[in-house]
Amino acid sequence: MMDADTMVLPRLGDAAVEDPWGEDRPRRATARAATAAWRWRIAAWLLPAALTGALGVARITASAPSAGELATRRAITSPWPGIGAALTGDEVALGPYHLFLRGWAALFGAADLALRVPSLLAMIGAAALVGALAARIATPAAGLAAGAIFAVLPTSIRYAQEAQPYALAVFAAVLATWLLVPALDRPALRRLMPYAGAVLLLGLCQPVALLLLAGHGWIVLAFRRRVAVRWLAAVVLGLxxxxxxxxxxxxxGGHLASGVRPGAAVLAATPGDLFGVAVLGGVLAGLALFSLPLRYAAAICTAWALVPALGLLALAQAAPVWSAANLLFTVPAWAVLGGVALSRARVAGAVAVLALVALLAVADQLPW
Structure with a gap:
């Protein structure tokens, strides 16, 4: 298979059949159009970030600390165990996060709000990068839609308000994927080194989230094999x-991550746990189908959404690591696929679907 932006499917004649949305056609841009496009690209990351910030700040101190947050508080307020013990505690994934939060608490205190702010900032950054990534691989309209979807998801709001490492892992996963796109197109050292840094951040935030690299590797082998060696070198450096x-x-004696072995009931409950509402998972999966065919842009997020989940499922056969929280870093991929699909629809239809997503998300947040 040669490097290309279309996978093994052959051309079937007219380019309009293979590229029905005109995404690969050259566009002539006037100065005014270029300025408008620049403004829309800014809006694609700025508006999702603002929306996430507003939703995350609302009622951020209303909920009582979860069991995980109480464990975090104990870990960062207990006597200093030494850096080795702090980094390699019972759960290896939490060591670097606890070390970071210990320093954060020394500066800003250990109140509930202070401990939750890093997660809020991470989700705001993740929302901005979701919009920027969708705008980069598709259009600014896709960026706005993807960022809005991600911002209103109940799990985005929930983990923005919890002193847990999952929000930071989501940010690192989006950052790594956002940096991957230019690094594969023009694999210079100045692009590969930031990508290696994002891989390092991802591994420190949540080691199990390094399954994202399996999805990245699939993209490299399928579309950009000529840069595989340089990509692998960057991955090893970050790992x-x-x-x-x-x-x-x-x-x-530590363990990789908390979770369970995936039985049928656990797997059936995963969409609801991952997106906050099971119906939302169905809506996003349906939208993802409209992001096909598996062109390079859509394939990036398709691999991000599916390959790590399959990898975690395989890993969970040997160790109890299956949980929705351990797959949270794949949620932005579903949001991007949904945004790309909505950008191809008529405005009225896209607005209706976004309203449905928002309604389902709000209904999940209301006390009943």
Whole structure:
């Protein structure tokens, strides 16, 4: 298979059949059109960030600390155990986060609001990058729709308001994918090094989220094999510190992540746990189908959404690591696929679907 922007499907004649939405056709841009496009690209990341911030701040202190947050508070307020013990505790994934939050609490205090602010900031950054990524691989309209979908999801709001590492892992996953696109198109050192840094951040936030690299690897092998060696070198550079930390923690008796073994009931409940409302999972899956065919842009997020989930399912056969929280870093991919699909629809239809998503999300937040 040659490097190309279309997978193994052959051309069937007229380009309009293969590219029904005209996404690959060259566009002539006047100065006025270029200025308007620039403004829309800014809006594609700015508006989702503002929406996420507004929804995340609302009632951020209303809920009592969860069991995970109470464990976090105990870990960061207990006597200093030394950096080695702090990094390789019972759950290896939480060590770097607890170390970071200990320093944060020293600066800003250990009140509920102070401990939740890093998660809020991470989700705001993730929403901005979701919009920017969709705008980069598709259109600014797709960026606005994707960012809006991500911002209103109940799990986005929930984890923006919890002192847990999952929001930081979501941000790192979106950042890594956002950096992957230009790095694969023009694999210079100045693009690969930031990508390696994002991989490092992802591994420190949530080691199990490194399954994202399986999705990235599939994209490289399917579409950009000529840069595979350079991509792999960047991945190894980013993985080494996280791998060393993970190996030390597991050797000392720690475990990779909290979760269960995936039985039928657990798997059936995953869409509801992952998106906040099971119906929302169905809506996003339906929208994702309209992001096909598997062109390069859509395939990036298709691999991000599906390959890590399959990898975690395989890993969970050996260790109890299956949980929706461990798959939270795939949610932005579903939002981007949904945004790309809506950008191809008529405005009225896109607005109606966004309203439905928002309605379902709000209904989940209301006390009954």
């Amino acid at each position: 080494l510190p996280a791998a060393a930390l993970l190996a030390a923690g597991l050797r000392d």
